[in-house]
Amino acid sequence: MINKDAKIFVAGHRGLVGSAIFRLLKKEGYTNILTRTRENLDLLDDNKVKDFFQKEKPDYVFLAAAKVGGIVANAEKPADFIYENLKIETNVIHSSYLAGVKKLLFLGSSCIYPKLAKQPIKEEYLLSGYLEKSNMAYAVSKIAGIVMCQKYNEQYGTNFISAMPSNLYGPGDNFNLKNSHVLPALIRRFYEAKEKGRDSVELWGTGTPKREFIYIDDLAKACLFLMNNYNDSEIINIGVGEDISIKELAETIKEEIGYTGEIRWDTSKPDGTPRKLLDVSKLKDQGWESSITLDEGVKKTYEWFLENKDNIRG
Numbered sequence: 028m029i030n031k032d033a034k035i036f037v038a039g040h041r042g043l044v045g046s047a048i049f050r051l052l053k054k055e056g057y058t059n060i061l062t063r064t065r066e067n068l069d070l071l072d073d074n075k076v077k078d079f080f081q082k083e084k085p086d087y088v089f090l091a092a093a094k095v096g097g098i099v100a101n102a103e104k105p106a107d108f109i110y111e112n113l114k115i116e117t118n119v120i121h122s123s124y125l126a127g128v129k130k131l132l133f134l135g136s137s138c139i140y141p142k143l144a145k146q147p148i149k150e151e152y153l154l155s156g157y158l159e160k161s162n163m164a165y166a167v168s169k170i171a172g173i174v175m176c177q178k179y180n181e182q183y184g185t186n187f188i189s190a191m192p193s194n195l196y197g198p199g200d201n202f203n204l205k206n207s208h209v210l211p212a213l214i215r216r217f218y219e220a221k222e223k224g225r226d227s228v229e230l231w232g233t234g235t236p237k238r239e240f241i242y243i244d245d246l247a248k249a250c251l252f253l254m255n256n257y258n259d260s261e262i263i264n265i266g267v268g269e270d271i272s273i274k275e276l277a278e279t280i281k282e283e284i285g286y287t288g289e290i291r292w293d294t295s296k297p298d299g300t301p302r303k304l305l306d307v308s309k310l311k312d313q314g315w316e317s318s319i320t321l322d323e324g325v326k327k328t329y330e331w332f333l334e335n336k337d338n339i340r341g
């Protein structure tokens with residue numbers, strides 16, 4: 028178990044995941060949390076990262092800093108995605124090893140799994156088939172991070188673990204329509220349609236693909252649980268264990284926002300992978316399960332959006 032006064036570095040503490048981990052650590056009474064903004068420590072800078080770790084010598088590291096984005100951003104800047112993520116990972120993981128960090132948690136993503144993986148997706152399906160092309164650069168960089176953690180454990184005896192969350196959402200999410208994920212994008216679209224009195228909202232595809240969503244505070248709890256209890260090089264999925272169609276998700280959000288117009292599905296647009304559900308039995312066997320329902324999570328996220336809509340990032 029992490030001592031309450033252990034020095035814990037949360038890399039990416041202003042992001043969706045990092046800010047939730049930071050909030051949880053504070054709430055749980057951890058007193059020595061270390062953070063740096065990008066302006067103070069650019070994780071792309073090898074020497075600065077190495078110096079930072081040597082000087083601060085953190086005991087634990089949550090690696091939640093990454094270049095993250097939706098389909099459009101991944102399509103437009105694939106080189107940036109692979110370059111920045113590989114660089115952040117090599118800098119933080121290698122410097123953690125050099126500085127004697129006791130344990131590091133690396134965050135990957137469900138896109139590391141093969142495009143046509145059997146559902147629900149078990150951890151062992153990693154590298155068993157071809158990846159989805161649209162975010163391959165990002166996925167390959169995340170796989171490299173996983174393998175780095177495993178190989179540092181093997182060669183240097185470190186304790187670097189890797190967790191693969193399903194789709195995340197919650198307060199602090201990116202609501203910029205240019206590069207946001209589906210759930211915050213739907214909140215924004217329905218909110219704007221309601222405000223502007225539009226008769227309908229047009230959404231891409233048929234609405235039949237199914238996706239799994241985990242609320243960000245649940246994810247943070249899972250990360251802290253793993254930091255305290257999981258000591259294996261093999262990756263571990265974090266999810267809720269059930270999925271929902273995009274159509275059902277859109278209806279849930281529409282209702283929460285109170286938009287009364289119509290949803291039109293533009294079926295000429297692509298649907299993407301039909302289903303993406305993580306098998307979370309390994310995490311359950313370890314003793315952790317999510318507790319926030321999608322309805323509750325959407326409600327809290329919408330409340331946050333209303334309070335912060337004039338100040339959201341992107």
Ligand SMILES: NC(=O)c1ccc[n+]([C@@H]2O[C@H](COP(=O)([O-])OP(=O)(O)OC[C@H]3O[C@@H](n4cnc5c(N)ncnc54)[C@H](OP(=O)(O)O)[C@@H]3O)[C@@H](O)[C@H]2O)c1
Pocket residue numbers: 038039040041042043044045064065066068069070071090091092093094095115134135136137191192193194195196208
């Ligand atoms: N969001 C999801 O649905 C999802 C799902 C599965 C897995 N994940 C994983 O969770 C992790 C975090 O994702 P997120 O959604 O929290 O992303 P996010 O909200 O975009 O946050 C990323 C954080 O990383 C920081 N960062 C990026 N480049 C940096 C650099 N060069 N130097 C210093 N800081 C840098 C950003 O700093 P600034 O604040 O300065 O930009 C930001 O605070 C990623 O590894 C991602 O793969 C996310």
